[in-house]
Amino acid sequence: MPPRGRRPAGAPDAREQILLAARARFAEVGFERTTMRAVARGANVDPSLIHHYFGDKEGLLVAALVLPVDAEQVLAGVDADPAHAGEAIIERVLGVYDSDAGNRARLLGLVRVGLSHEVASAALRDLLGRTVLTAVTRVVAPDHRELRASLVGTQVGGMILGRYLLGVPALRDVPAEQLVSAVGPTLQRYLTGPLHPPSSP
């Protein structure tokens, strides 16, 4: 247990305490209504320390927004078998959230913040953009790389929204394998297939 009273400025965990308090506050009341003062109170530090570490509220937001899981670690090696990378991606993602309610809760907080204000949306968009592009970069076909990566993001994001954040029964209550079978080919086409319908006139 840390001692009562405000932490000294140099306490090694002060920065992490600030980020924890910021994440909680942002998730609860959104970007606009979060004040540096409230975060400082939550972290039990002096507000000046937040300015010292993060500059302004936007800097604090960017530092506080992190994915619940290390995407690079989760997706390491999905390019080993490029023809099945689509299945591998959705399988790994579902594994991470199926197995850990804490990950799901942190994800919900992240999305709430990201939709709370234009500044937060921009930060979340950048975070997701970097993550998805990094995740698929060794698999994705050379044409339309960003569009392909973003399409993967729409399907994975929509699945996360439906299965975990909204809890749609038909998505929530089926085994992950069934969703991997259904969604894997979609991701595979976005990664390496033709982006136009095969039968267009």
Place this chain on the structure above:
Amino acid sequence: MPPRGRRPAGAPDAREQILLAARARFAEVGFERTTMRAVARGANVDPSLIHHYFGDKEGLLVAALVLPVDAEQVLAGVDADPAHAGEAIIERVLGVYDSDAGNRARLLGLVRVGLSHEVASAALRDLLGRTVLTAVTRVVAPDHRELRASLVGTQVGGMILGRYLLGVPALRDVPAEQLVSAVGPTLQRYLTGPLHPPSSP
């Protein structure tokens, strides 16, 4: 301009004013922090009138949660050509939100409310479930109807999230036609195709 002061209980637009005020309040501070008193103030009515019309806060939420567009109207006739229903669905949806910033703003409010609290998530889930199932009911293959409809929902929802709510550049800045070409076949497979990869061992 309506006269100043509280509306009389029987004013024909009082119910609609309450719903407008409730939507704004729910979107701003979420389900839990919204009070009947604040909604009554916003609608310029007596709080008892809200109870009269909607019972409790949950009843008010369910009545206030509506899609920005009439989904049945938007998707009318997509089953005319069942083999291209997937393309038709995404084309109609993009048309509705590309053309009207007000629709996009109302959608953002709806999703914010839906993620603000478990009660609101349940209400949004039911609303989306009914909508999607109604929209695809005449096209979807007889096996796994709910799963198929829900899969359509994940891809359409993820696209809406990326293009409009987060504004991912590769999705936001391309012509709708390009997204229709890319996503149409996905929806088509979810509606009528095999839900397993063709090449599974």
